[in-house]
Amino acid sequence: MFLLFSAVILVFSLLTVTSRRILRAATFLLFVLVSTAGLYFLLRFNFLAAIQLTLYAGGIVVLIIFSILLTSHISEKLSIPPVTKRIYAAVAAIAGAVLCIVTILKTDFVQKSLDSSRVDIRTIGEGMLSTDKYGYALPFEVISVLLLAAMIGSIILAKKRKD
Amino acid sequence: MFEGVPIQWFLVLATAMFFIGIYGFLVRKNLITMLMSIELILNSVCINFLAFNKILFPEHLEGMFMTLFIIAIAAAEASVAIAIIINIYRRIVNIDVEKMNEMKY
Numbered sequence: 001m002f003l004l005f006s007a008v009i010l011v012f013s014l015l016t017v018t019s020r021r022i023l024r025a026a027t028f029l030l031f032v033l034v035s036t037a038g039l040y041f042l043l044r045f046n047f048l049a050a051i052q053l054t055l056y057a058g059g060i061v062v063l064i065i066f067s068i069l070l071t072s073h074i075s076e077k078l079s080i081p082p083v084t085k086r087i088y089a090a091v092a093a094i095a096g097a098v099l100c101i102v103t104i105l106k107t108d109f110v111q112k113s114l115d116s117s118r119v120d121i122r123t124i125g126e127g128m129l130s131t132d133k134y135g136y137a138l139p140f141e142v143i144s145v146l147l148l149a150a151m152i153g154s155i156i157l158a159k160k161r162k163d
Numbered sequence: 164m165f166e167g168v169p170i171q172w173f174l175v176l177a178t179a180m181f182f183i184g185i186y187g188f189l190v191r192k193n194l195i196t197m198l199m200s201i202e203l204i205l206n207s208v209c210i211n212f213l214a215f216n217k218i219l220f221p222e223h224l225e226g227m228f229m230t231l232f233i234i235a236i237a238a239a240e241a242s243v244a245i246a247i248i249i250n251i252y253r254r255i256v257n258i259d260v261e262k263m264n265e266m267k268y
Contacts, residue, residue, distance in 0.1 A: 017187025
């Protein structure tokens with residue numbers, strides 16, 4: 001299962017960054033996000049996988065597709081970037097990837113005995129609102145202010161100007 | 164399911180996805196495709212956090228909360244970015260990064 005999901009993720013994320021039709025790129029991004037949710041299910045983070053499906057696959061991709069439809073024609077193809085630019089970007093990406101992968105494979109990770117228990121919602125809610133050592137009340141409040149600010153900001157930005 | 168999978172595989176997968184996102188960010192010119200590359204990058208980081216949480220430190224849920232906050236920030240960022248992109252498109256009917264210097268004056 002892991003191999004299937006990771007193959008889907010890799011293939012479709014490559015297609016996302018190389019596809020010349022922008023609407024297809026958005027669809028491939030949707031596939032990547034859905035199979036990432038599958039990985040979360042494999043890791044037994046069921047709540048987070050549901051959040052991933054609704055928020056990313058349901059919200060952000062729909063938002064991106066709407067803005068694509070507002071700003072470009074469907075049949076329009078993106079111009080192919082120049083070869084030198086592609087080579088430089090590929091060299092930078094591959095060099096970074098090789099560096100990171102070599103470091104990962106050299107490190108000894110101490111793997112704990114795996115518990116395959118699921119995280120229940122009760123634990124998540126109590127962690128979100130407690131102020132203990134492993135409580136996240138302050139980030140929770142900050143993120144709510146951030147979401148409010150983002151909402152107001154995007155409404156003001158996208159509003160039509162009266163001039 | 165994931166029991167036979169060592170953590171290195173998760174990390175290598177996330178690294179590959181991250182650098183595919185970097186490649187897309189460097190190569191693309193359209194603003195919306197650059198935004199999609201950023202989503203790829205954020206997703207790979209989420210996979211990393213969750214794998215660390217589940218396989219190395221299963222006692223607490225730190226990685227899971229971090230991923231929740233990353234997803235919330237990604238949603239806020241995407242909405243603001245798309246508002247900006249649509250506003251730019253309304254002024255200069257084009258959303259390529261190379262035309263953006265027309266906004267300067």
